[in-house]
Amino acid sequence: MERLLNDLRYAWRSLRNAPGFVGVAVLTLALGIGANSAVFSVVKGVLLTPPPFARPEQLVHLSNNFDAFGLKEVSTSLQEYREYVTHARAFASLAAFRPDDVTLTGTESPRRFRVVIATASFLTTLGVAPVLGRDFTAEEETPGRDKVVLLTDAAWRTHFAKDPEVLGRTLRLDGESRTVVGVLPPGVAYPEGTELVLPFAPTPAQQEASRRGNRFLSVLARLKPGVTVDAARADLVRLGNEREPDVVSQYREAGWSISVKTLEEQVVGGVRETLWLLWGAVGFVLLVACSSVANLLLARAVARSREVSIRAALGAGRGRLVAQFLTESVVLSLVAGALGLLLALWGTDALVAMVGEGLPRAHGVRLDVPSVLFTLAVSLFTGVLFGLVPALQASRADLHVAMREGSRSTGGHRTGRLRAALVVAQVSLALVLLVGAGLFVKSFLALQGVEAGFRSEGVLTGQLALPTVTYPDRARQSAFLRALLSRLQGLPGVESAGLTNVLPLGGAMDNSFDIEGRARQPGELWKAVEFRAVTQGYLRALRVPLRQGRLLEDADGPDAPWAVVINRTCANIFWPNGDAVGHRMKLHGQDMQWATVVGVVEDLREWGLDAPVRPAAYYALSQLPSGYLGLAVRAKSGDPESLRAQVEAEVRAVDGDLPLFDVRPLTHRMDEATGPRRLSALLMGLFAAGALLLAALGLSGVIAFSVAQRTRELGIRMALGAARGDVLRLVLGQGLRLSLTGVAVGLVLSLGLSRLLGSLLYGVSADDPWTFGGVALLLTGVALGASWLPARRATRVDPIIALRAD
Template structure:
């Protein structure tokens, strides 16, 4: 320990004598370590941190699947929830919930809240207990007994001032009084963004056998202790087989019916897992490049300290002692860089989360915690060893006789030169891999941006509204409300057209299976493909400028009293009546409450990207809002002025129809489209930032090596020029040295990029992972940058005055 402290004190004295070197090294390491700490904070919060539940590894989500119809991981019905609760042997508890919109009324301004209707078993299944009050009781899962609620800690603190006497008070939701029975722990919100919970109390009619197909619930379950995921899946396979036998009309042999068990963490994280690991690997490359830069600096510095090292060796310092001294210096630099990097990560994490936007699951759990600090410490120590070991070994090979001769410049021999060259080649290779990744993501994003979504989003404002079913229980009431409100909006100055739809493109999906008149399915027939269920007002297609290809659009004549009509898209027409005229044909969708009415096809419109710009168009059926009615809808308004200028007028018109209803989620449709690609944009921007930093570091490395080579070869270059060498020849000599190193690094980097390309293929759109244009363009760019970095010190070498150089020697 005394020896280490002595080495540390000596290292600090040496570093104080070279403040410029120390500052450059610490800043380079701080940027690399800080970027790693920030990205690891996200990976830790999203992927590594346990879910905020008791024994989260036992939690699973349960889904139904009609795989033959293309319906995967769908919601479940009340009947199926009870089957999953009663029939399995592998589950300790099962809970169901549904997300709904409620309006906080009784205030000056109504406020929309995110609510969950949950079974009484939800909180016990998740292992969460209220911090104030109690959980729901089973008897409250019935109509009339369900007027109680649980508040999230966030809503309790923000809306009710953290009132400690909140229990027993009443809250008005959609005009109905609910009693607060509990407040949940701070930080608990499941699903994310939930404000409050009310009991799941389905009406008695929904328990009839005909409602087995009314699927609207999400199901979460807890495995019994010791039960594996595979054992649970086998148990649910048994349950699905029993359901097929007992309910053949609901689960035919040809439907591909199955029940899937998915770990809770996997379902919550979604498809962001691969992206985050790629980004962590990319930022690791940046740190490696920073390490090679600092290692090169240490090699050059060790060469300059050759006389000092040789004197210490002559006085009896062994090689191990010298290596320990140099490693101590590098560790001090790395720890200083780590400390500064952690500070940069603290500042940069908020900016990183803002860049990601709302699309990151578990974003509220991302923070700099003890695990991140330990990660930073570990990375700092590992970094200190990585960039310090090679220079330490190189410097400890002291040439006593050569270094002590008067006039010797240092210990930078051929071995040291080769080591610096290897480090530069490594920098170039790593930088090229990052550049290729950034180039592929950029081209993929540009290809996605160029996709025709099938609609025009410019100049369109969107907003949501929700009708309480207790105040608007009848389909006709809801249909009339939407018709009257849309008419008032269309009469506003500056509005070209307005409409409503149950679900905006790119924001989700609502699948329905269907029957086709005249084409019955036998027991072995392949089921018809599922279609996206859309309920729209007459001018919806006009607002979004979705072209009509055949027939007509829905009109005011498609009213509640008229025969049901439907407009389909191209994909539906091809799937159901390929090569035939679909106009006049009839289809029947299977709705939540059973089989819907037969609807006549009156028109065909162009395909719209409903699921995502990177997803193929799917079959869609547009039903008339005046015939179906909607309890919740998106308003879409095309305006000749700025969309935001309409907001106050829209609120006024809505209050004129119903003063207790708010508009919420107001946003231009263009921002909705942008949000749909936010994850890809984040990945592209972050990779481009990492790649830009890598190119800068690699360029500095090349510049440093050539500059140091010029310094070592000044006498040689002076002699060459004294013997007649021209400036162009000297320039070519130095630039050629840098170019050889660059081309070797580019070759190695291209091989690495090709090998790693398959890891990115699933994250790209419209481009191959081995795209030759990207590879060649990146190689040319990096080579050009390296040439400039080599030319700057080479130009100084070409201007050497041989007479001055030889006199100095």
């Protein structure tokens, strides 16, 4: 212990006398450690922290695929769910649920809550129980007896002030009184963001056996002990093949298959690869930082060679010297770790803010004790990593050479080779990061260049939900639509306004359909059509280009013959001769009518900018009503925020108990759709820029060190007639050789690692030659620039002074 304390005191005195070196080393390491800690906090919160459910590895999600229609992970019908409950052998329990929103009234102002409507087996399947009160009962899955509600812990704390007397309290939700019967444990909110849980009480229409195609439920299941995902999938395939022969035939024609995904894959599958990639990238940045500091330590060791030799002459063994140098490097890394921790505090919040709602389990991301311990471990590891080689090198003291008057170093050539190898490693790692950043940036730019099919600038959007108690039929819903749109259109700053059941980029409902007078050939299957219900002003508000015919009009009312507008892709697939207008089509399902195609519009990217365009149909909202509405209002001024207060006031004027929620410009929804790719491009670019800067500084330092070591040689060359240009080319050639070696190694590594990026890119191949070539040229140019300053200094060596130096 005494020896350790002595080493620490000596390290402190030694480092205190080199403030410039300490400042550069600490800042370099702090950036690498802080970035690693911030990304680790996100990875831990999203990927490494198990959900608060009993044995979460047993939880799976069930859904359907209909490959013939191009439909993946389609929801389940009530009839299919009941078949699973009754006949499936692989599950210990199953639950059906669907997310929704409800409005709380009877308070100072209406408040919107995110809810999940679930069967009584929902909490049992998750493996949790209320901390206050009780769970639902099977009897409460009956209409009329379902007027109860469970609160999540977050809702209990935020909206009910953690009131212990909340049990038995009556809440007015969507016009119906419900009694609070329980409160869930902290952290239990599934799907994420859920605030209330309501019992699922199916209506008589939903329970009809013929409604097999009415798929509106998500299904969660718990595997029996020892049952694998593959075994569960095989069990459900068996069950599917035991259905009625006509149903089995229909499913086979549709290319039906069952999807069984673990809860982990369902929740974080969309971001897992990206987060692991970012953590790997920030690890590369730390390696580059360690290489830079190791280079600084090697240069410092050369300057201290006389000191080391004297200590060796006084009896210090090599192990003692290595311990002393390692102590100094660990002290540096711990100081850098403390600073990195402060950077990580800011960086973690910044990362979560940049991703927004696109990051699952974002509420669990924080710089907690495990993250601090990780930072400490990284600091100690980096201290040993970048300090060991310089310590071993510095401890090889040659007493006779070091004590000789004017000697510059011991082992200068060996040290030079080590520093050169570190620079090659820095350049190669920087190139790998630059290639990754280049691919992500090109991918993001390609996505930004995708034509969405509508103009998002100047449009304010929001959402409404019409409670069935207040708006029980089509007549009342239509009256609300007319009143609201009339008031909105009368605002002086509004150019156009419309309503839809789903706003852009929010997906759409898919359905099969028939075309009048066109029979399917045996075995012929048509792609499903996306359908949306819109008012006459909706497509105008989005400025969707009309390609043929007309848009929906006020005359397309509830009592008029049904009309439909289709997109260009639908017209090209089913009416390739360009004669879609005037033909009739009918969606499959009860209460559907034949609708005349009255117009063809440009394709809208309803599922996202990176998703392929599908056939789409836009029906009149008055003819195909929906209680869940999206509002789109275009401002004449081009500033959608200028309409926010007026639009909210008009909604309150029509129905004071109806909140307008999720109000934001359409451009924000566009940004959210591209958020994950923007974040990947931004972070990879920042990491690559940092690595490039460190590599350039490292190369410049090595060249400067080499020039200092070769001062006598350069003086002799110039004394014998070498021109300054010859010296300049000599030094630049050394830098170019190091950089080209690093570029070559980096290109090989990049070609291997880029294969991992294929699924994360859009519009660019993982081995894009322009990116690889451009990055190689950029890095070579930066390397030459970094070598220029020490090369210029070399040309100014005075031969007389250089020859006197030794």
